[in-house]
Amino acid sequence: MRMKCPRCPQSVGLALSVLCLLGSLGCVGSARVVSENVPKPPAGNTSDTSGASFAAEVRLRSELAALFEAPRFDHTLWGVVVRSLNSGQSLYRLNATKLVMPASNMKAVTLAATAEQLGWDYRYETQLLTRAAIEGGVLLGDLIVHSNGDPTFNRLHTDPSEVFTAWANELKRLGIRTIEGRIIGDDNAFDESDLGAGWAWDYLGYGYAAPIGTLQLYQNTVSLEIRPGDMVGDPIVVEVWPAYSGLELTVLARTVVADAPFTINLSRLPGQSSLKVSGSVPVGAQAVTQTASVPNPTEFFVRSFRAALNDNGIVVRGDAIDIDELADADHVGTPRQLLVHRSPPLTETGSVLMKVSQNLYAETFLKTLGGQTARGNTVAGREVVRAVLASWGISPDAYVQYDGSGLSRYNYVTADMLVAILTRMHRDPKHTERFKATLPMAGRDGSLAQRMKGSRAENNARAKTGSISNVRALSGYVTTLDGELLAFSIIANHFHLPQSAIDAVTDLAVERLANFTRQ
Structure with a gap:
């Protein structure tokens, strides 16, 4: 016996007619599904293959409708x-x-x-530049790090410590053993707005909402190793890696009884360096790692690079700073390139x-597109x-x-x-x-x-x-x-x-x- 529904074409047959009897899927209140998804049968002399294909499509539509139109998804x-x-x-x-x-x-x-x-072959470039002369193993001025937004200085690609070591070796090959000036981060390829458009403030402390810059290290995040204190009521222990993040931690979270939930919340306001760590960690719990965003990606990059240069035998006399801190007089003269580092191609990034x-x-790709004009x-x-x-x-x-x-x-x-x-x-x-x-x-x-x-x-x-x-x-x-x-x-x-x-x-x-x- 074939059951009929006044809203279903008779040619669709039993499969769709039965569908109309199912309260969660049928014709009642689901005209939009029928109008979008029920095809007309093949016209004229239809081969067995086309008829089978048509029936298969009807079954597929019915089965997908059964999934997406179920009552629990009202x-x-x-x-x-x-x-x-x-x-x-x-x-x-x-x-x-x-x-x-x-x-x-x-x-x-x-x-x-x-x-x-x-x-797909597009690559980012990061340059080391200077306006200063090299005399007797000393760079008599500043070393400038300029990039157009390379996001790949992280362990998803090449370990930044390896890149910094390679840069130090190249500078030594050029005869530089001491840098008399500063390490300057030139981040002017992008504008000063470092947050994604429409982002909410309540998650800005987390690594997945890290600010965007042109000098970007470890995805502009640090790792927080979080573990309980020795006794209930003690502050939790938070260790930050790597250093030079610019974060000032305020630890509000406490150690709680063993069967309590493990909850950690990170809070940092836009442009602020203070990161509040709240929540609770059960006594005796294993350490967990959470990522936190850094407040100034440029400073994070150049401070880390300065430390790496010192570790690799190049003495840096000056500080590591964001180019925004410079006076206009410090920009006089066209810098020359000492070396260039290229990112993997877009196929990899x-x-x-x-x-x-x-x-x-x-967000880096989107700003890079904007940088074309x-x-x-x-x-x-x-x-x-x-x-x-x-x-x-x-x-x-x-x-x-x-x-x-x-x-x-x-x-x-x-x-x-x-x-x-x-x-x-x-x-x-x-x-x-x-x-x-x-x-x-x-x-x-x-x-x-x-x-x-x-x-x-x-x-x-x-x-x-x-x-x-x-x-x-x-x-x-x-x-x-x-x-x-x-x-x-x-x-x-x-x-x-x-x-x-x-x-x-x-x-x-x-x-x-x-x-x-x-x-």
């Missing part, structure tokens, strides 16, 4: 698009043109525009951005992104960009827009493989290392994750059982469920796509 706003990159056909759409917060899926937008504008979801890299700044960078997206046919009505990383809650995108970018990157030969290689792979690496293990999506799906409070996102590519390549974007906003519940449904959807067959 208060959740999903934006979902699945598109075949073989045919260009949309296989599933839900709120595809609704603006939703993307969290770190904004990084995919930033990287795509950066790759298009600067190319882009992989760190996407796999580790490194906010600092994203003005002094590097976020506003100019957004205009470059807008121009790139417009050239790809993406309307400015489809997104609102504040920062480059997605940490701001003022960012909005549509799932359609993200899939359009994924489609563009796939179809452009200069981007295809390089862009995909930056994405985390399910069950293997980056932010997807522990997800979708044991499924067909493992070692198959490549996608960018996104997470801020009440926002989860996953956008990327997956290959079906038939070898068909799909692009997808799945974004959840406004949910009150645990993030793990959202991730579980998202992963099930991607696993279903990996198992899709038209046979």
Whole structure:
């Protein structure tokens, strides 16, 4: 017996008719799903293959609707698009043109525009410069460190201590054993605004919200090793690494009884060096490490470099300072280059951005884009992104960009827009493989290392994750059982469920796509 629903085309058959009987999924209150997702059957003399393909698409839509339209998601706003990159056909759409917060899926937008504008071979440069002469092993003046924003002086690439040692050796090869002047950090390639646009004050003390500069060391963060005191009521113990952070710690957290929760909060106001460490640590607990942002990246860099020079046998007489402290008279004369250090190419820095979801890299890329037309700044960078997206046919009505990383809650995108970018990157030969290689792979690496293990999506799906409070996102590519390549974007906003519940449904959807067959 075939059951019918007045809102479902009869040709769709039993699968969709049964769907209409399910209270959480059916036609009642779900006309938008039907209008977006039910295709017309193939016209004319349809082969068995096309008929099977049509039926398979109907089943896929029904199963995805069963996931995203379940009653427990009544208060959740999903934006979902699945598109075949073989045919260009949309296989599933839900709120595809609704603006939703993307969290770190904004990084995919930033990287795509950066790759298009600067190319995958783009490298940052850091120079050591001077206006002074070298006499008898002495540099008779200042040593200037100038960079256009290299974010890679960290252990994700080359250990900065190794770079500083190599610089010291090169200076000694040039005959320098003593620097009579100062170590000056020239950070003027970017503007003075060092926070991402739209960032909230309550997380500025944490490493993931580190300020942006042109001289950037250890991602402009330090590690805090946190452990309990000896007795209940004692202040906790906090050790900072590396030195020269410029932070002034105020430790308010106390040691508590053994079965109490371990909670640590970091608080630092914009432009302030005081970092407040509050919370509680159970007596006898193992030490944990937390990252904290530094107040002045330039000073952190040059102070650390000065110490490294001294450690490597070059005596520095002067202080390490930010160039903003100099009087105009100190800028007289054109400096000459002593050495230049080049970062890894965008193929590598882009992989760190996407796999580790490194906010600092994203904001640096955005300011670098702005630096193509003005002094590097976020506003100019957004205009470059807008121009790139417009050239790809993406309307400015489809997104609102504040920062480059997605940490701001003022960012909005549509799932359609993200899939359009994924489609563009796939179809452009200069981007295809390089862009995909930056994405985390399910069950293997980056932010997807522990997800979708044991499924067909493992070692198959490549996608960018996104997470801020009440926002989860996953956008990327997956290959079906038939070898068909799909692009997808799945974004959840406004949910009150645990993030793990959202991730579980998202992963099930991607696993279903990996198992899709038209046979």
